[in-house]
Amino acid sequence: MTKDIPRLFGTSGIRGKYQEEVTPELALDVARALAQYIGGEGKKVVIGRDTRTTGKIMENIMSAGLQESGCDVLLLGVVPTPVVGYATLKKQADAGIMITASHNPSPYTGIKLWNNDGLAYKQEQERQIxxxxxxxDFHKAGWDRLGKEYDITPFKDEYVKDIVKISEIDPSKPLKVIVDCASGAGSYLSPEALRKAGMNVITMNAQPDGFFPGRNPEPNSANLQELMKAVKALKADVGLAHDGDADRMIAVDEKGNISDxxxxxxxxxxxxxxxxxxxxxASACLDTAMEKIGGNVLRTPVGDVHVAETMIKNNATFGGEPSGTWLHPDFCMCPDGLLSGLRIxxxxxxxxxxxxxxxxIENYPTxxxxxxCDNDKKEEVMKNVERDFKNEFNExxxxxxxxxxxxxxxxxxxxxxxPSxxxxxxxxxxxxxxxxxxxKINxxxxxxxxxxx
Known part of the structure; x- marks a missing residue:
């Protein structure tokens, strides 16, 4: 691939402000390219979206691009990202699309692609797209070979049933759980899963709303102050918080403190x-804890797809990023904030x-x-860092x-x-x-x- 071809994908799909960095025209071309990549006519693609105001438009456009190329489209509607990964696997689709900007604010949108095994597209696949x-140079099917659209929204029930089962929660020991869904894609399914597991559930920001009126969708300390107060005031056992597409989970302990x-x-x-x-x-506290039980820690570049690839190669039992993006290989290789919450x-x-x-768990100062640093200087600076940085330390x-x-x-x-x-x-x-x-290190x-x- 030549250097002239612009980069569209970042560490977690395509993401940017709607109509500025991510346009409907781009979404249409990505759908056409995906159809061509998976083989065109007769193939099946799952599509899900988060609650953003632009989600339905993006869904319509990408569905049209796929059908124009002869692909059938399986529509999930508004769902958490893990439902798309799981549906792509279980429905034996050829690819999946999640329309989301994850934890970014309301004006953003994005596109993330999934393989038929529930694994996000790898970097080399993204480069082909x-x-x-x-x-x-897209293939377009004739009028008599266009794809069709199918509603598979009932699949959500199957997903909820399966994550509750695999979590092995004991319904005879109900806990009081407050879940803050950020008005995002987990607004219905996360509380539902917890209730089906037998928990006493209180919801916050569980009305789907692409303006995210209750809080910014990034689940961090600044945005979770109300959840922290509620857990303490209502004497809950735990608070759980998701981002916009619910592939992440962050917990608040029973004292009302956000977890490290x-x-x-x-x-x-x-x-x-x-x-x-x-x-x-990620912190060395993970290495120290795993050493004590005879475990092993492997590290990858930032990005859940890198974690997933390394997990598969090394038959890992679990993996994730400190951001709350966790992967559960005994279920599906798609990051799953709902299953993460159940397992906590x-x-x-x-x-x-x-x-x-x-x-x-041991705590270290951080x-x-x-x-x-100007973006055009980063590459040269990092070359020097790789060559000389270790020489700055006399150990x-x-x-x-x-x-x-x-x-x-x-x-x-x-x-x-x-570099950022x-x-x-x-x-x-x-x-x-x-x-x-x-x-001294700093x-x-x-x-x-x-x-x-």
Whole structure:
């Protein structure tokens, strides 16, 4: 593929502001390209969407592009992203499309593509789609060979039944759970799954609304203040929060404190043991905990598809990102915030209060900094980082250069220098055993970067 072909896909599909970066015309061409990529006439494609105001328009356009190419379209309507991945697998479709901008604000939209095994499209597959969109040499079926549209919305019930079953929640031990759905795609199904599992459920922001009136769809501390207050005031056992498409889950403990993302990931990894997979920016607390039970941690570039690929290659039991994007290979290789929420509830049933489980995991001082760097300088700066950064430290380091440059030290401290994929910054993330050592790592890293920039 030539360098002239523009990049459309980022770390998690195509995403941008509607009519500015992601247009209906682009959506149509992506649908045509996907149809061509999977073989055109007679193929089946599942489509789902989140609650954004632009979702139905994008759905109509992509469905038209697929039918024009001779593909049948299976419509799920408004559903969480994991339902698309699961339906693509269970319905033996040839591909899946989720129309979502995930945790981004209301003006954004996006497109994420799925394989027939429930795994997101790999980078090389995305490049092929980009090439076809660029060349615009699409096959169009004749009037008598056009695809058809089918409503498969009842499949949602099958999905809910299956995640409740595999979560192994004990309905005889009901917990009080507050779930904040952000008015997103999980607004109906996440509370429904918890109720079918026997839980006492209270909902927040569970009215589907593409303006996200209750809170911004990103589930972080700033946006979950009301959930944190509600958990404490109502004496709930746990609070769960999703993003716009519900492929992510973040938990609030019974004291009303938002869980540390890395510790929450570690709690679930300990439930599975064996080999688990996470990204280069995840905490060493996961490694320490897994070492104690004889487990193993593998790291990948940021992005759930990278985690998924490594999980499959290494027969991993569990994987995920600290953002709350978790993959459950015993169910489907699509990130699933609803199943993640059910399994955290199960962990509380088995092991007791979430706050106590979180406190039992070792905590290390951490910093996250960013330094301004023009996008056109990033490549050269990172070449120098990869070549010289380790020489700044007078101690033995292990270098991992799969997504930025991560240096790991013998005491389990580490530092990662990684360019932002969407903003003009280079980010520094570091973790150490002591504040003093963390300050030292941070100072060396910042001074080194500033000299390069």
């Amino acid at each position: 980009e090439k076809m969109v660029y060349e615009k 993302f890395d510790k929450l990931l570690t709690i679930m990894a300990l439930e599975f043991g064996g080999t688990v997979v996470t990204t280069v920016d 509830v199960r962990a509380i049933q088995v092991h007791g209060k979430l706050s106590e489980q979180l406190d039992a 910093i996250r900094e960013k330094i301004t 033995k380091t292990e270098v991992l250069a799969i997504d930025g440059v991560r240096l790991s030290f013998e005491d389990n401290s580490w530092v990662l220098i990684r 994929g969407t903003e003009p910054y280079i980010r520094i993330t570091a973790e150490a055993r002591t504040e003093e050592n963390l300050d 100072e060396i890293s910042q001074n080194f970067l500033k000299k390069l920039i």
